[in-house]
Amino acid sequence: MMHEHLLAGCTPTPLAHYLKALGILRLVAEQKDPEAAGRWQGELFVLRTVLSREELIRFFLEEYRPTPIIAPWNGGSGFYPKDNKSGIDPISKATAKRLEPYREVIALARLSVGDREESPKNEEKADFLRSLRALLPDLVLTWFDAAVMLTTDKPEYPPLLGTGGNDGRLDFTNNFMQRITELFDMADGRPSTKSAAWLLASVGEEAGHGLVTKAIGQFSPGSAGGPNATTGFDSDSLINPWDFVLMLEGALLFAGAATRRLESTDVSTLSYPFTVRTTGTGAGCGNVADEAPSRAEIWMPIWRRYIDLHELRALLSEGRVTVGRRAARDGLDFARAVSGLGIDRGISGFQRYAFLMRSGKAYLATPLARIQVVRNPKADLLTHLDRFQWLDRLRSVARKDAPGRIQQLVRRMEDEIFSLTQGGDRLVLQNILMLLGQIQQSCGVSTKGRDAVGPLPFLGAEWAMEADDGSHEFRLACALAGLTDMRAYLAPVRVDKGKVEWAPGSPKAVWGGGDLVSNLFRVFDRRLLEADRDRQEIEPFAGFPAADIPAVMAFIQGKTDDGRIAALLSGLVNVQLPRNMPHRNVSTDHPPAVFCLLKPLFTPDGILQELGILPPDRHLPLPREVVNLLKAGNREQAGRAIGIGWRRLRIVGMKLPPHPRRPPALVGTEGARLAAALMIPLAKGDLARICQPFMPVQKAD
Template sequence: MSMLNDIPLSGCSPTPLASYLKALGVFRLISEQADSSARGYWKNEAFVLSTKLTKEELAEFFLTRYAPTPVVDPWNRGSGFLSSGDKAAKNLASFEYSKAARLKPFRDSIVQVRAVPLLAKMRKVVNSKKEFDKTKPDFIKQCRLIWRGSLLEWLDAAVIIGSDVSLAWPSLLGTGGNDGRLDFTDNFRQRYLDLFDVSKPDAPPAENTAPLLEHALHGNAVTGTGNHSIGQYMPGAAGGANSSNGFDGRGNVNPWDFILFMEGSVLFAAAASRRLGATGVSSSSAPFAIRANSIGNASVSMKEKSARGEQWFPLWDRPAALREIRALLSEGRAQLGPMTVREPVDMARAIARLGVARGISAFERYGYIERNGQSTFAVPLGRWKVVSQPNQSLLSDLDTYLRRISREAAGKRATASLTTAARRLNDSVFAVAADGTSPFRWQDVLLALSGADALAATLPPSKNGFGIVPKLHSGWLVSANDGSVEFRLAVAFASQRGIRRYFLPLNKFGNQLDEKGDVNVVCSGRDFVADAIAFLDRRLIDSAKDTSRTLMQFADVFASLSDISSFLQGALDTGRIMSLARALMAIDYKDSSLIASPIGSEPPEDAFTLFRFCLAPRHWQNDPRHLQKDIPVRADIFRRLSSGDLSSASRLAASHLRAHGFIPPLSIAAGDSRLLAAALAFPLSSASRDILLRSFISVSDNNQPKNKLHQ
């Protein structure tokens, strides 16, 4: 095998879309018509062509030997096949009757088109919209049966014929080769006629054709670009309002750009990619085409019209042959476990889990979005690298929930708050798929889930179409753990049994919304201190029904005393604790050992110890080694404390403890009474209890230590 020359095509970059397709067009034409051993790859924002040809021979091929692919759309009125005497028909005739050898494949294809039986009828009914629209599907199906070779490959790129024989239009080529009044195939022929004189046998290039080619391939400066239409593929060169230093700008299109990007689009044949199993929008059957969504792009509204969806175009950094790229695009799918990707957020997750074809280094994401009135532009929405990210399987917990909330947010009656919540959640999942190593990004997902549950709490269950945050695996505790005090306290607070029913109207099993669950909801989710007090007050009411007169505060994860000290100092972001805790209530704490619960050697201030033992939790008193059932819970002390009457509450607490044989470390407390009351909502382990016991003063009877706490 002879040495291949690496020729960087600096004029062929991944953006805009016309430039990306132009690179593939060059690669396809060279591989099929000049050098079958050619390879191609992307490097430094340019396409690199590895070929036996030199740079000069590459230019010589396009100027003297390049045979254009027969791109035709006889099913469209502006194609030139259904009319006579207009410009499109004359352009078509220039190709059909040319004697140029390089146009022979094109002429042969025109013969195939004219051999389709229904073409004659299409010409007759072209001015009757009803009859034309009725005949068009049958005509396209006849074309599919009769056409062969490159003509058939082009048809598969322009039209999707489903398994039910229905027709759909891949967004890449508009509506079957045209976009409104712009017929891509006629434009293709016009641009070719601008560059070559097809009336002569060798179809020689025009005077400015070679410089324009150098500009298209290598980005060299050139004059002679024209005010041509280029449709959605290169918005910056399309002209229009505010596109220049005046009120209106002219188009600035190199004819080679249009020709070569059309040649590249042929590779995106949709026929083989029907395995995507598209439902809904038709574009789902095209290679790496998915439903439109504003996720990950702040310039697009959640409700913005984008019926044509979006498409992710692969980039690869290792030399590949055309057959490999054609196979990749014909497969044109991404998998997320057993599920085929249909949404942008799913595509990002599939990339993160390497659920795409091997060899792809990145994807360039494009959305087909309406801009400048009702014009559709292929807008670049960012690049996504194919890098395996950790813990992505955790996002599977949200599969169904994400679809429900996104569907509801896209509805006509969706409120602004629902739209915002859905976008925030999808954006956060999108971000964690890009970088799953950051605990802060995982926390952003939890915070977004918290916001969604907060919204769910304001809606009657019968009006909630998206439900509540589903059960989450305990692995979230590891991925989102940033080592902060706020996170540890949020986990401890959220891990208490049955706590979620105080924030959401849930059924008796605590797994779904219930109209009757409102009676338990006492927390608003807006202020942690207020909610912690409300939660504990409700638990005290429930405890009053229990003859044991103890506080039920069972938890799977306990707070540390040092963390509670930080909380009492007022140095923490209580809003973040609340938001994180609300989402963490959905965690399945079966494997709560995934997060450590440090005990801490420094107990909080003595005032906390005073009130903590007046509300001793049941699991403390059930420990036969310490603290028998000698200190009943005093709800009135807690209510005085939470109302701000600290002095009265502390005197009652000290008196209560003395009455049961325990001498507290102080009799009158000072500080923030509501913060003290809220701190009691954090569950503490028996080991932490033992540390707090040391604060009590021992008394003697006949010179013997006496303390019921240690009996």
């Protein structure tokens, strides 16, 4: 019969309690019940085993054999004259059978230490570690490999166990041995008088009492003492000895899984299970400044189905995730890659931790956030930012000497990327687009920015399709972004042989401060100068995808958020836009007669001829004075502009309404806004409808 034990003392936070859950499963499976399995249920760990509640408690109190955890390479480990020996000496002299392996391992290690007065340093330490590992029995190698990674150059230390089993002046192994002496009698191995109560409190069956004043280190920030830990200035660490013991027993599951990252042979690129560089952004993070005084961050998996010890070892040994073809380097990479990993292995989420320096030289495993595994296809679009290593280079620059504005924008973008990986909607994708546009504009005017990172590479059309929320603002921004060479007007860039390059000082980059309408006029004025230079007529405002009448009408009536249109435009100009956006069923008023009259002047001849509005042998140029008069802002000049347009249409032979025989008046909007609206490409179907009065009547056969 299988029993399920809900362990209230084993929770995803703090890290000590997470590792404790793993330790309980490992010890039960290795020493008592090979079929034992575990899973997370809500915020608690569930152990499934043939052991009843009484048998489980009895196993730990009477049968559990502590793993011989030692670190003679560290000062403070108990192996040197000045070390605390309250744990190592009693165990080395113990006669209890359950402690016999521990006693033998200590004796072996003392042979390696010899007559040293202090722990080895530098090259001597590397040699010592190699010779020690060759002597140790398999029982201890699991611990050794969890704490130390031997390389051809120098020893490396997985961040989970500090720097080889210690954190500053706190040696985990010495404290482990001290806790063992508090739990068991060294002579016969029986549990101490408080051991049972401590065990019940540790698994969460009874309230904790009689905690000991000892150190726990980085694993439980709330118990670590130090300034501000309580109402006093400096409090002692209060811990349950079983918590510390089971925590380190659980940490052993992370042994032997360090590998080099796929794209490098550099020692500094060693990769440990679910461990990456700290990213000071994303859910739960407070400041990019946390990145510097940080050892690393680690993402602890949460799974909902039962897995046994064999499966758990496999999960942790494969605890490396990739972004594209490279290994995840930091928290942002991990967030991007986590969905695929979780789906493959049945992981439902991760508890994200960062080892941050919080008091003196001590690091604390600070819980940042619970990251749910949510498959979001929109997050796949982020791979477009990896072209030419653009995103990596940008983030690297932002963490060095980039201007403050670029640093701020990149931080905000990283937060949005985190949100996107957690199932963020279209608005999150729009936020990323807007930030990308602002980043490109800021880098474009910064010599340091241009030297360090190239322009944003072209993004696929999927960005526009997936970010489309059906709003007027988004449709208008897409239409404006599709205007010929619009990207060059917003930032100093040029396209050479399909590749985007910086064009410092480009006279085309006229977009700047001011509102959307004034910036559109700057683009118009620049096009006028280019036309004069090339002795050509001004190029019509054509492009794709075009906007529909409801969006243009909302703009004419001043019902749109122009600031959002401009911000979206700055990002969408970097997208290879689709020819058409999905159709919207939106009701609207008919555009004003003035708009219908003047719109053909802003439309290429080919489209007008295709729709039958302009005779095939005629040409309809855009008189520049029409825009200049409209943007002047007063009704008299607007009337003159309308009159010019009216006459121009008559000259080319377009059909005009017979009544009244005069141009329509400007009503319901101002001239400048009307001129800006006319620059927005309009969908052919909508253009045909509003120009219906201008089409020649088809004679019946």
